[in-house]
Amino acid sequence: MVSHYLGLDCSSKAIHGVMIDDLANLCFFDKWTSKLPDFESRFPLFLKSFYDELGIIKERFPTLRVAIEAPIFIQNPKTTMQIAAVVYTARFICFLHGLECVPIQNKSWKKYVLERGNASKADIFAYANIMWENSFKEQDHADAACIALWGRFNYLGEDI
Numbered sequence: 001m002v003s004h005y006l007g008l009d010c011s012s013k014a015i016h017g018v019m020i021d022d023l024a025n026l027c028f029f030d031k032w033t034s035k036l037p038d039f040e041s042r043f044p045l046f047l048k049s050f051y052d053e054l055g056i057i058k059e060r061f062p063t064l065r066v067a068i069e070a071p072i073f074i075q076n077p078k079t080t081m082q083i084a085a086v087v088y089t090a091r092f093i094c095f096l097h098g099l100e101c102v103p104i105q106n107k108s109w110k111k112y113v114l115e116r117g118n119a120s121k122a123d124i125f126a127y128a129n130i131m132w133e134n135s136f137k138e139q140d141h142a143d144a145a146c147i148a149l150w151g152r153f154n155y156l157g158e159d160i
Contacts, residue, residue: 004061007148008068009140012082016140020148026132067151070103109150
């Protein structure tokens with residue numbers, strides 16, 4: 001049976017997710033967000049949407065495995081706390097659905113995927129669009145795809 005790997009990249013405004021299969025083929029990508037201007041209003045809305053859709057995704061892909069970028073420190077403490085809240089709530093939602101959700105530091109997945117822990121956003125975007133044939137318009141989806149690729153390696157223990 002083919003396994004599927006969902007990579008999640010979180011911000012204070014959204015969760016970007018990209019799913020790949022055992023062969024690193026792109027299966028789908030999605031974005032859970034809200035257009036409301038303040039974090040306190042949008043946070044429960046996009047996480048409720050993520051909760052609902054993750055249940056459907058798990059039913060469709062029963063071998064789903066999840067990797068999520070661990071919270072990063074940003075100069076603004078309020079934003080750092082908001083991102084951490086999204087990351088850990090998304091992990092909890094995965095657990096509620098019976099899914100393991102492995103956190104990975106951004107420098108670690110970048111080192112595995114791009115062989116440089118300090119790879120720039122432009123490097124990641126270029127790599128993802130070469131790997132998956134110009135599939136991404138948003139940086140966060142490119143990041144999520146690379147996190148999924150790391151997740152595939154984490155679970156399978158083998159390179160592409």
